[in-house]
Amino acid sequence: MNRQTFIWGHSGSRIRSTQRWVERMWVFSLLLAALLLFCINLDSPPLLNGGEQTVNQVARELSSTPWASWQWFYPTFGDQSYVEEPPLLYWLIALAYKTGNDSTLMTRLPTALLSVLSIPLFYGIGREIFPSRQNALFSSFIYLTVLPVVQYGRLAILDSTVLCFVMLMMVCLLRSRRDFRWSLGAGIGFGLICLTQGIGLGFVLLAIGFIFIAWDTPRLLRSGYWWLGWVLGIIPALVWYTLPLVYSQGFLTANLVKESLQPFWHSVEINRILKSDYDYLLELLKFSVPWLLFWSYGLGLAWNNRNWGWAKFVLVWTGVYGGAVCLMAFPLPEYSLPLYPALALAGGAQLTAVWNLPRSQSYPRLWLFGLSFMCLGAIASTIYLVLEASQSLFPVVSSSVALTLAGAAILVARRDLQFIFILFWGMYVSLLLLMTSSHWIVS
Template sequence: LPILLFSINLGSGSLEEVEQSISHLATQLLSAKGEFGQWLYPTLEGETLIEHPPLLAWLIAVAYQFGGVNEWTTRLPSAILSVLSVLLVYGLATEIFPCRQKAIFSSLIYLTFLPIAHYGRMAILDGANLCFVVLMMWCVLRSRRDSRWSLPAGIGLGLIFLTKGILVAFLITAIALLFLAWDTPRLLTSTYWWLGLLLGYSPALAWYTVPLLVQDQRAVTTTKAILYESLRPIWTAVDGQNRLPWYYLGEMLKFSAPWLLFFSYWLQQAWKNRHWGWAKLVLVWAGGYLIAISLLATKLPGYVLPVYPALALAGGAQLTDIWHWPSGKSYPRFWSIGLSLLGVATITVMLHFGIRKAFDLSSWLFFACVPLTMVIAGMLVARQDRQFMVILFWGTYISLLILMSSDPEIWQLLI
């Protein structure tokens, strides 16, 4: 399922501006095969690119080496990492839940989040970073049973740094430490854990100290500039991305249908079950990370992606419990009403834009599939039929699959 969703029509449409930048960087790296310094600290037009380490550009350059320079190879590394992230969410859920059904539901919810499907197919840092975040958290969970897994967790942390820089690495480290302090404090005294942490930050130490080995003023200036650019989003709205503190909540509400209808119930149940490991992880991960990025001066849509795996875990746990509810227990009426309203809203959007723009067949199928899914699921909820979950999973997946096959311009209407 994830392979099809992240690969279909992958090379269609021109690259967006942010994709063009990293594609140009990867092309430059490809032409500088023997220049180690250029690969470590890439330059464009004589300027050293110091905002983020170039791991994704390295991967794209490798893809260019084997498949040529085109839209498909530009997006291929991100798509592969997104497929792996779905498998890692499943592994994460099997590690923290004793029931395999919860793991299946968690991975399906994660796969059918619109932001995951959209950004996971783009050649941007946030989609690639998400895979490494889930990898690290999976290793952290496994380290509770075998502390030697702290070393692979460190590798995941190092990959996070090489993708998004020191700021995101700090945030994910803080989340892991808070979770372990609450759930498994004994692990914080393990030598393996601190060795893993050192292993994770060794790429950062190398990234910041290698220029100093040159022992000239320009190298010192480069190191200071790298540190400044890495931490600047904390106090400065980079590129004018200054938004209100609740910006990310709005983004999640806009683009998380149909699962947004269940968010409040999921988080409420996580709080009630906070003595369990899965609930501790969800609360620390989703709550801690969301609060942290909301306090940053710079706010970009992709920053919120690491919240979705935690929400998927909460959803998988609660939907499985609902699946096993007694037949006489009623579902909240808000669910059926909300699903029906989502269907009506989709039809309204279809009519509004359909008058102004000529859609292709795939776009019309998408606008037909979404309301059909929502209305049928709403009817099943009203009848207290647990099959509404199956309809939501498959209907949302098919809708996203059709969307990926449609005119790329349709994204401009939705995102």
């Protein structure tokens, strides 16, 4: 009797211990999968002309500078101050050069490791806003297998570096609804965004967070402790932006603010704006295979459930950032990176809803037609690459994608839920094959 009582009395703690162990295993698995995908074959091909080579040059000059030099706060390119971007990425790469050497691998490694870290942080976002672990896992698998996220996440560019800090800010913002102390982490994340890509993107993401809080948890906006955490968190970024004013070098701050906001206020003709937005939309659609099919339904699901916290978060993030991109004069493909987390959350919610449907209920016909059309496109690409006698792994990659889409289409036609796992596993393997080649930078 005592033995039974002992077991019963500790059942709650044992369940909690098991849940924590399962949670850690999932986080470790996601981290390991991301580490392999983002870091394999990182030193090939050589640094890209323009962006990566500029980053390499600035970081190289910085790594040879004494620690006490003013140049560490405001790097130079040649003999002039480099005020186009804030210095956080250059700091990280310069530190990598000091610990290792000046090579392609060391140039890309800091960004790749931050991209790896962004995956468990994104999973943390899902665990905060969704009622079940399944939603968070499906969303994380989608996010991990989006081509632009992986491709740009391996490059030494600002757009991919900032994603990790976006995840940090958002997960801390969500957790601050339960514990005010997490607002400090949200403020630190915002400050790191501003120190990476400027205050323009920082304020757009800050607007997303504040609009969501005003809609979902407005009581936080009346809390002095919550605001105090934000203020303390952004102090390092605030000091960096205002320090030149103390030393009578206000032109640095003025130029940095101007460069940060230039994508939003650059004046161009209206037809050129429409054309650039059209090209941007095509790029977004082209690189969203096959998850675009589920994102659209996920956004509809969010709208129908907009009284739930996760739906509010997805709708605000998608609407505010999508609107900001439309205001940009020339939206580049990499500008879409902060949009993919919101779309992945929507897709994960949709797949979870499908998983819980009655077995007798059919799936949307668009899924079957869409997957079949994408499969035919992948087959046509494979045939073209074989006829061209391509020496790269592209025919193998396109064949892998075609098999994945074909298998998923067949399972969708049979109303078999295994199509979800076929898509996850097949897209991951296809991306892994692509990253092992020397032509993983695709356009």
